[in-house]
Amino acid sequence: MTSTISARRPGPAATRALVLAAALGVAGSAAAQTTVTRSETVPTGKSARLVIVPNLKKDCSTGPMPEIRVTTPPKFGSLITKGGKLKTPAKYRCPNKDAEAQAIFYQGNAGYTGSDTVVVEIKNSDGEIEKRDIRITVEAAKGNDKPDDKAKEKKDTTDL
Numbered sequence: 284m285t286s287t288i289s290a291r292r293p294g295p296a297a298t299r300a301l302v303l304a305a306a307l308g309v310a311g312s313a314a315a316q317t318t319v320t321r322s323e324t325v326p327t328g329k330s331a332r333l334v335i336v337p338n339l340k341k342d343c344s345t346g347p348m349p350e351i352r353v354t355t356p357p358k359f360g361s362l363i364t365k366g367g368k369l370k371t372p373a374k375y376r377c378p379n380k381d382a383e384a385q386a387i388f389y390q391g392n393a394g395y396t397g398s399d400t401v402v403v404e405i406k407n408s409d410g411e412i413e414k415r416d417i418r419i420t421v422e423a424a425k426g427n428d429k430p431d432d433k434a435k436e437k438k439d440t441t442d443l
Contacts, residue, residue: 316404320416326424327391330363333401333417335386335443337369338408343377346408349385354414355402359421360391362401367443386443391421 325331336349353362364387371380389401399419406412 316412318414322418324420330388330390337382337384340408350406352404357399359395359399363388
């Protein structure tokens with residue numbers, strides 16, 4: 284069976300309806316989705332936090348737990364998902380607030396160095412969906428490097 288799809292230009296009424304639907308946010312979640320691309324460097328054999336999302340709404344009230352869905356898993360490592368409690372940093376939009384959070388950690392395969400990619404979709408407590416495209420560089424571990432501060436130390440463990 285063969286099917287043919289023909290494209291027609293929508294008339295003015297249909298165009299206005301689509302514009303109105305998009306403005307009202309009823310055009311579907313794909314229209315409301317944003318994509319963030321970022322890079323992360325991880326020493327081989329170490330675990331590093333890639334994503335952390337608290338259950339706070341834009342108005343800083345608590346909401347449902349964020350949902351994190353891995354759409355592209357890593358090829359040369361593994362992911363650990365963990366939930367827990369945290370106090371938001373002073374520079375966060377809701378500073379010094381106790382919150383529940385979901386986090387994802389990455390660890391490269393033993394002995395692997397090179398590039399890897401992880402793509403996740405995050406549905407936050409306000410119901411908004413964000414796609415994160417994370418480009419990972421797995422570097423050889425350096426002999427006796429020590430974290431510069433507590434924030435770096437916390438990020439490089441599987442604790443939140």
